[in-house]
Amino acid sequence: MSEVVFIGTSDAFGAGGRRQSAIFARGERGGMLFDCGGTTNTGLAQLEIARDEVDVILISHFRGDHFGGVPAFLYASLYTDARTHPIEIVGPPEIQARVNALAAAMGHHLDDREWTFPIHYREIHAGERFSAGPAEIEAFATQHQPEANPHGYRVRLGREQIAYSGDTGWFDDLPLQIAKSDLFICECTLHHAELDFHLSLEELREHRDDLDCGRLILTHLGEDMTRKRRQIEIETADDGMAVKL
Ligand SMILES: [Zn+2]
Numbered sequence: 512m513s514e515v516v517f518i519g520t521s522d523a524f525g526a527g528g529r530r531q532s533a534i535f536a537r538g539e540r541g542g543m544l545f546d547c548g549g550t551t552n553t554g555l556a557q558l559e560i561a562r563d564e565v566d567v568i569l570i571s572h573f574r575g576d577h578f579g580g581v582p583a584f585l586y587a588s589l590y591t592d593a594r595t596h597p598i599e600i601v602g603p604p605e606i607q608a609r610v611n612a613l614a615a616a617m618g619h620h621l622d623d624r625e626w627t628f629p630i631h632y633r634e635i636h637a638g639e640r641f642s643a644g645p646a647e648i649e650a651f652a653t654q655h656q657p658e659a660n661p662h663g664y665r666v667r668l669g670r671e672q673i674a675y676s677g678d679t680g681w682f683d684d685l686p687l688q689i690a691k692s693d694l695f696i697c698e699c700t701l702h703h704a705e706l707d708f709h710l711s712l713e714e715l716r717e718h719r720d721d722l723d724c725g726r727l728i729l730t731h732l733g734e735d736m737t738r739k740r741r742q743i744e745i746e747t748a749d750d751g752m753a754v755k756l
Pocket residue numbers: 522523532574576577678731
């Protein structure tokens with residue numbers, strides 16, 4: 512059995528007082544994060560999830576609300592946790608260079624430190640599949656701003672398959688990419704369809720019957736979505752919400 516805990520469920524701007532994107536999944540053989548927005552350490556602390564439980568950080572694309580928390584995660588693992596076991600950071604091409612550049616811009620040069628634990632970076636390309644820590648990961652391209660190198664994932668954790676959209680607009684291949692998942696965690700920034708690089712409730716309602724998944728949970732909620740979510744028939748995530756699969 513796997514468990515998923517939503518650490519942060521807001522859009523890029525903290526809509527509704529929520530934290531930025533981060534989802535923790537715990538399987539029988541270990542744990543992983545889907546994305547690591549800037550507020551991830553705060554969320555993990557509040558929810559009493561130890562950073563040590565995270566064996567893999569899987570990044571969907573290079574926007575601050577999805578990978579901005581990686582440098583602070585690593586530093587807290589070193590200075591607060593005295594971590595000793597390895598961490599794998601998996602993401603789109605350039606993952607290591609992007610994390611290094613981000614850390615340097617934030618005043619933390621990762622190269623300057625004596626790390627007490629190994630940090631392994633792995634690039635994953637759309638169509639590729641490999642094992643990392645407790646998970647089997649497959650990547651697919653999504654419909655988002657190309658300079659952010661956007662990807663979605665299918666992850667097998669134990670017996671369960673979790674699909675994650677990352678940030679994306681609607682694209683015709685999406686139902687095929689997430690098919691037969693036990694859980695599809697799907698971004699839904701907007702109520703009305705306004706942008707071609709973020710999904711809306713209108714589009715997901717229109718395509719709901721095409722999504723072959725055991726459970727659909729919407730996250731990355733913008734202002735309008737956080738205000739209206741109680742009237743929405745599709746399940747939406749909250750910070751701290753836990754789901755057993
Ligand atoms: Zn985002």
